[in-house]
Amino acid sequence: MKKTLVSALTTALVVGAASTTFAATNPFSDVPADHWAYDAVSQLAADGVIEGYGDSTFKGNQNITRYEMAQMIAKAMAKTDVSASDKALIDKLAAEFSDELNTLGVRVSNLERNADKVKWNGEARYTYTSTRDKSKADSKSNDDELLLRLEPSAEVNKNWHVNARLDASTDLAKDSTDPNGKHG
Known part of the structure; x- marks a missing residue:
């Protein structure tokens, strides 16, 4: 099942990876400052949840793989300053993408989820x-x-x-x- 990068961005926003303060500089050449997702994309990049592509683009209209989504979830899982409700959403996403996260080497065992x-x-x-x-x-x-x-x-x-x-x-x-x- 493929998701668009815009959908992934929306999911990342829902899990609270973006905060109310936003990056001052534009990290991606294809996301103009007046784009509806500019602040969120900039903050997610500043937080290290998303990286974009090597040519300094975000490619927000391009489909992503489950593996790419799992990479974003893994980065969100590494964040320690998330609320309890955001943590619950991240855990739900981690359960959905557990096979891909295991491939990435991110441990999502029952012991860790149920600590x-x-x-x-x-x-x-x-x-x-x-x-x-x-x-x-x-x-x-x-x-x-x-x-x-x-x-x-x-x-x-x-x-x-x-x-x-x-x-x-x-x-x-x-x-x-x-x-x-x-x-x-």
């Missing part, structure tokens, strides 16, 4: 134990234990699921900063 979908479970447990020895007067011992457990899980792809567990525990009576082991 924000890691699930976290866990628990915090406090245990207090008091032991009294009735054979000895006033003989008792207390024990305070704290356990913190975090359990992240993520699906890498349909064949791989990753689970992890991180445990941290302490015996509050023994892990004291007081040299005599007393709390105070």
Whole structure:
């Protein structure tokens, strides 16, 4: 499926690659300053999302290939200063053009697309134990234990699921900063 470069430009504008400030000089000889897309084309060129052709032309009426569109998507994916809604649109385009992006060497794996979908479970447990020895007067011992457990899980792809567990525990009576082991 071919798209025209003007369509690609419109898509790039929708994904927020253009900002409200525009380049001062004309990067392409075939896009006059009074053209409806001049500001957007200039900004996209300044942002490095589009490059045009070696003869300093943009050729906005020429059809482009899916591979050329994937190149623009890859450059938009590299941008870090995009809004959440623009990121969602870029991710949607990346999914559509994943084969071409993979050919370009741009990684679009499920892990990268779903990095924000890691699930976290866990628990915090406090245990207090008091032991009294009735054979000895006033003989008792207390024990305070704290356990913190975090359990992240993520699906890498349909064949791989990753689970992890991180445990941290302490015996509050023994892990004291007081040299005599007393709390105070």
